[in-house]
Amino acid sequence: MGKFSFLTAIFLLVFGLSYAQTDHSGHDHSGHDHSGHDHSGHDHSGHDHGDHAKDQPATIKKKTNPNVNRTKRKQNNRAGNSHDHSGHDHGSHAGHDHAHGDHGHSGAHVNACGIAGEDPSVFNAGKVAFHHISDQNIYSIGPWHLPLPCIVKTSEGWDFFSSGNFKADYHGTSHYAYKGYVLYEGSLRRIVNPSFPKDKVELHHGDIAIKVEPHPSTGKPVDVVYVCYNNTAYKADNKSTADAGLFGGGITSFYDFSITKNVAGMFIVVFFLFFMMRSVAKAYKTREGKAPSGVQSLIEPIFVFIQDEVCKPFIGHQWEKFTPFLMSLFFFILGLNLFGQIPFFGGVNASGNLAVTAILALITFLVVTFNGNVNYWQHIFWMPGLPAWVKVIITPVEIVGNFILKPATLMLRLFGNITAGHIVIVIFIGLIFIFGKNGTNPGAAYGATIASMLLTLFMMALELLVAFIQAYVFTLLTASYIGAATEEHHAH
Amino acid sequence: MEMIFLLDFSVIKPDFGLFLWTAVAFIIFWVLMAKFAFGPIKDALKSRNGDIKDALDAAAKAKEEMANLKSENEKVLAAAREERALILKEAKETKDSIVKEARETAKAEASKILESAQQEISNQKKAAMTEVKNMTGMMAIQIAEKVLRKDLSNDTEQASLVDSLVSELKLN
Numbered sequence: 011m012g013k014f015s016f017l018t019a020i021f022l023l024v025f026g027l028s029y030a031q032t033d034h035s036g037h038d039h040s041g042h043d044h045s046g047h048d049h050s051g052h053d054h055s056g057h058d059h060g061d062h063a064k065d066q067p068a069t070i071k072k073k074t075n076p077n078v079n080r081t082k083r084k085q086n087n088r089a090g091n092s093h094d095h096s097g098h099d100h101g102s103h104a105g106h107d108h109a110h111g112d113h114g115h116s117g118a119h120v121n122a123c124g125i126a127g128e129d130p131s132v133f134n135a136g137k138v139a140f141h142h143i144s145d146q147n148i149y150s151i152g153p154w155h156l157p158l159p160c161i162v163k164t165s166e167g168w169d170f171f172s173s174g175n176f177k178a179d180y181h182g183t184s185h186y187a188y189k190g191y192v193l194y195e196g197s198l199r200r201i202v203n204p205s206f207p208k209d210k211v212e213l214h215h216g217d218i219a220i221k222v223e224p225h226p227s228t229g230k231p232v233d234v235v236y237v238c239y240n241n242t243a244y245k246a247d248n249k250s251t252a253d254a255g256l257f258g259g260g261i262t263s264f265y266d267f268s269i270t271k272n273v274a275g276m277f278i279v280v281f282f283l284f285f286m287m288r289s290v291a292k293a294y295k296t297r298e299g300k301a302p303s304g305v306q307s308l309i310e311p312i313f314v315f316i317q318d319e320v321c322k323p324f325i326g327h328q329w330e331k332f333t334p335f336l337m338s339l340f341f342f343i344l345g346l347n348l349f350g351q352i353p354f355f356g357g358v359n360a361s362g363n364l365a366v367t368a369i370l371a372l373i374t375f376l377v378v379t380f381n382g383n384v385n386y387w388q389h390i391f392w393m394p395g396l397p398a399w400v401k402v403i404i405t406p407v408e409i410v411g412n413f414i415l416k417p418a419t420l421m422l423r424l425f426g427n428i429t430a431g432h433i434v435i436v437i438f439i440g441l442i443f444i445f446g447k448n449g450t451n452p453g454a455a456y457g458a459t460i461a462s463m464l465l466t467l468f469m470m471a472l473e474l475l476v477a478f479i480q481a482y483v484f485t486l487l488t489a490s491y492i493g494a495a496t497e498e499h500h501a502h
Numbered sequence: 503m504e505m506i507f508l509l510d511f512s513v514i515k516p517d518f519g520l521f522l523w524t525a526v527a528f529i530i531f532w533v534l535m536a537k538f539a540f541g542p543i544k545d546a547l548k549s550r551n552g553d554i555k556d557a558l559d560a561a562a563k564a565k566e567e568m569a570n571l572k573s574e575n576e577k578v579l580a581a582a583r584e585e586r587a588l589i590l591k592e593a594k595e596t597k598d599s600i601v602k603e604a605r606e607t608a609k610a611e612a613s614k615i616l617e618s619a620q621q622e623i624s625n626q627k628k629a630a631m632t633e634v635k636n637m638t639g640m641m642a643i644q645i646a647e648k649v650l651r652k653d654l655s656n657d658t659e660q661a662s663l664v665d666s667l668v669s670e671l672k673l674n
Contacts, residue, residue, distance in 0.1 A: 145520060249517060250517055251515035251517050252516050252521065265519075266517055266519045267519040267523075268519050269519075269523065270519060270523075273520065283531070284539065287538075287543070288538050290539065290543060291538060291540075291542040291546070295542070295546070299550070299553065309543075313543060317544065317547070330544065330548075333544050334544065335532060335536070337540040337544075338532040338535045338536065341535070342531055363520060364515075365516030365521050365524060366520060366524045368516055369521055369525050370528065373525070373528060
């Protein structure tokens with residue numbers, strides 16, 4: 011019964027927070043993505059005017075820009091990426107041709123290098139959602155950006171600096187370039203061109219913008235970040251990723267080992283859980299022989315549940331040896347899942363990131379593999395009690411199953427469940443802007459707000475359930491894999 | 503598909519930093535928790551479970567002992583009762599035998615007394631008879647003597663004399 015009252019308490023807490031969210035929906039959650047867009051559009055439109063005015067005598071680019079841009083856009087359209095440019099063709103043309111930079115409302119801002127970047131008047135829910143769940147080099151709580159340490163390995167050596175140097179704007183795009191790095195939508199990008207200044211240089215709004223280009227190896231259209239400095243467009247490397255170009259990432263000139271938002275969140279969770287569990291462990295000493303109280307009685311039912319329902323039945327007599335590992339796994343995942351659901355607290359989406367779940371699955375795989383006994387290996391490579399020709403078929407199946415499928419499904423299940431929940435919530439919030447036509451239809455926006463809040467509430471409650479279920483399932487499957495690897499004998 | 507790739511779906515592009523730091527964070531967490539939290543909690547719960555089991559076992563044992571004690575008490579009680587019954591029986595027997603003996607003794611004594619009394623009576627009777635005989639003899643002699651003395655004078659007189667003598671005799 012203690013478990014349930016705990017769940018109820020968390021449900022109420024989240025509902026409360028969600029109500030708080032309702033009041034600010036226009037400002038906070040979405041503000042981060044969208045009303046922020048509008049704001050910056052307003053704020054900087056004046057700023058842009060000034061810049062252009064300044065630029066005008068120096069270059070004649072401004073006049074040619076719209077044309078260059080339009081042709082480029084049309085090319086892009088032909089290239090098949092209509093998703094965020096369709097808006098351009100209808101709304102932004104007029105903006106550019108008749109009232110260029112009129113209020114910065116319609117159409118994308120065109121920077122000095124002629125890169126239009128994204129059109130802020132077009133709301134792309136998918137992009138907003140992916141931006142929200144992605145890792146970042148800054149920790150944003152509401153309007154505040156907490157700087158995080160950047161640790162970067164390049165061919166020239168290691169770079170250590172703070173992401174505070176970038177003075178990121180609301181979107182996490184930097185106002186400054188530092189040591190040849192910029193921040194675009196919260197993530198670190200390196201400018202490969204050695205002629206780009208290595209010291210701290212100021213950039214203007216719109217100087218960092220994306221252009222859609224075919225990927226050098228796959229030829230698929232991908233977003234490429236360009237930094238416009240001194241009227242020259244410098245290409246910025248992609249984020250450093252380990253996907254070998256499979257998912258649009260690729261080999262980059264730098265490797266980002268920074269303490270990112272997810273890493274910081276992970277350490278926060280680790281420290282929080284450590285101190286909480288430590289106090290619980292101490293309570294068992296000081297209150298020895300007494301009934302549990304306080305946090306102890308919160309943790310004990312969960313602990314006992316995992317111990318008695320997962321460790322003991324699946325592992326058998328060796329359960330004690332693996333209990334600390336399974337508990338660590340469960341509480342680590344649960345902690346990250348729950349931490350990722352706290353609204354307005356940075357939106358740390360660690361357990362919804364493939365790298366995190368991959369490492370957890372890998373560690374699980376290593377624990378299983380190193381604890382596998384003779385039986386386990388025999389069952390993989392030469393299953394006893396079968397005719398030889400069946401063994402020849404079974405062995406590859408067992409190898410693939412044990413070495414690839416088990417870790418891969420562990421990795422993907424957790425990642426998929428957590429990511430899906432987050433995306434659905436952001437999309438539900440995004441409904442407000444889709445129905446409200448990005449602020450031009452307030453009536454529909456109000457209606458959509460009510461519907462969206464109800465859906466979001468439901469989704470958050472569901473996500474809370476999923477947080478527990480996925481932590482439980484990951485632990486349960488790990489326990490069953492360990493159990494299978496350490497089982498003593500079989501009855502054949 | 504292209505749409506998906508176009509959107510910067512960064513969560514499926516694992517980055518090296520996150521690999522490294524996740525491994526670091528989780529392994530630190532695992533080591534610390536195993537040593538300072540989950541290990542001790544597991545042991546504490548185990549020992550507490552052991553304590554509870556021991557306490558329950560002890561209670562069950564105490565109950566059993568109590569039951570044993572009770573049955574033993576009953577046994578003792580039954581034995582005592584039996585003994586009491588035995589003692590009572592013995593006492594009764596003793597009493598009976600005593601009474602019987604006393605009765606027999608009394609009877610014997612009484613018959614003895616009776617016998618001796620009868621003996622005495624018969625002795626007395628014999629003595630009395632002897633005395634009566636003696637006395638009668640003496641009296642007969644005396645009467646005869648007196649008769650003899652009167653006879654000499656008168657007949658009538660003799661008869662009256664005998665009468666007076668006889669009446670005299672009656673007094674004794």
